[in-house]
Amino acid sequence: MSKQSIAPRREKRIQKSQMVDDATLLRQQIDSISAQAPRYLFRIWSSQSGGNARFNSTERIIPHAFLENDSDARSMIHHLGRTQIAYLANGHLRSGHVPTVFSSWTQSLPQLLSWARSGGHRYGRYIAVIDTTMLDPCNVVLYTPLMKTISNTIVEFPYEYLIYGVVEGPGYKAIPFEEFAEFIKVNRASDRSDTNYPHQREGLSELVDKASQLAKLYGKTFEAAIMSHLLTMQPASRATTSMLASNIAQLRLPEDWLREADPLRSGANVGTYPEAVRALDMMQRVIEVAKGEKTVAARESAASETRTAAALDEICAQKASQQKVGGEEADLARNRQAQARMKRMARQLYIDMIGWRPHELV
Template structure:
């Protein structure tokens, strides 16, 4: 209190008696009390003696005085000097290692690490197959992003479209949490920062519903548009897939974007295939499935209520001719993708299902016959299904729900209880044909079946083994 009293009185030392300092009004006093310290300093700067007090060495005796203050330039502050010994080479190595480790850990707080851990758990329920429509103009029209050989996010190619060997990061765990958030938000909103910016996108966008992809892709046909499909099980090791609603829960996204999945890293190799939109148009895909044309009933940028789905689209049975046409289009994606792509094609239309949501036996036979030469993974009917019910918004996306149901029923058709009954029928039909030709009949076939010599491989999508007649 004495210090401030002396400081206030020192402001008028040396002034003549004619100098008059106006008395502060009540409002000005209130202003001095309320204004923050920084603003108050700008209005009424403190005396210079306060600056001297801050710069004096600790431990010395200081007595406030009203004499002229000593210039700050003449005040010398002393500090003890500690000389550290030079570290040994081993210590330097350890220090560098510890510094690297702490730098890595500094990228994420404990809360962020927990969020990332929970996000990684959700990747187990991501659909196995995802779809994408793009063209050379996508992503700002930069070269090398969208090609028939792969999809490469911005950070993984240079300005000439050439793949950067060490471009981007191997994982989002190697990126500071807030940088990943800004990158994801910028990617989803279409922002394109300058090349070299830390938030330069390392993601590409995909969807579980082929309806959205085909509808968007049709408008890119004349620009070299591509329809792409990925198999999550066969992607490069470090390429991970995240559902936007899960990213939002983790704090990495500001809107759910139910239809969208972000893939971190390049999508290439055995887990990727692309076909031009124009090729699919020429093969009659959009003629067979007019509901995905841009001028059809709706665009598929979000979920659709079941009532609207039923009112907009009449339920249709499978047609052998339609399956045949769509199978040719699906074959363009190669044998690895022909089955899931054909199933996705067939379930874009609203199909007739029974009260349990099952396809009719007739429809299943038509579809199974069309893919009898293709391998049907048994896991499609297990917890490793093509689409996990707990991991995708099936509600609101009825075409995806139909896709899940069709492939699960196909597994049941090929490997389930009905296989033996159908096999017996085929054995009887084959026996009748052999009998008509004067060859061993049903008895020999029954014996061959019991001894394991009768082929049942027709149910597994491989070539039949000749039946060996038993004497």
């Protein structure tokens, strides 16, 4: 076999290897961008959005490309190449000349409400929220400024995240924009620079009340997150922020907020927008307050148990003395009491040193 016939085969193998390597790199880049998505994102839509009422509903968001094709609705973006992703992303962001595989979301609730007030669709508007940790694995979240690593031809909008695929399930919730009317009115008038004056405290109290009413409409899954975003739409003094965090911490928080080490994705890329950064910081403060309160409650409970156990020990000792329990039986009773005391002391020491971690105190 001649060298001339071997050379083309070798080139084909090299090209195939390079294609495989780039496909692996592309998958890693997509997953890396998606991992940097904030936990909570927002979207405004109406029955007129996209020209078809079936695209958006309180049940799900269906990108145009998946409206009539259920089989493709669960496909992964990873099977696409760089050129295809760039073509679809730019088609969605620029012109809408191709059936889109994406829906648009933002990290900024204030910006979204501004769009809602100034947009062309005046009726049937909804404000939707998603918890990106609860999305289907096919729902890759791509922040447009970071998509330059996929292709430098992709346009970027710092307020825009693209979510691939059909968005639905318990991690999605939408309510009518009209429900925001009372909160928006109070929010404009509120003064969060200080709380030393009665009129400021009254205004802040009304703001918290309106935010609470609105957040409840999103259900327990989103209530604390919505409150945090609503109450950080404007800057506040440190004292006011602490007071607001303590108020939000009284809500029933998502279980993983208190259980996981980084439930809010502290490395999330929200751009340089202060309102998004404030909301993320507020949720972190809420978690710290809630964990602190649980630790105090646990210490008080442990102290109460210790006092109760000590009283029981004394009663048992008195009964043993009265019944003249002798020898080995009395020793066994004392040993059991000592072991119980040691277990309570160890538990109290653990709480003092580590903090309240109920899943570890078994």
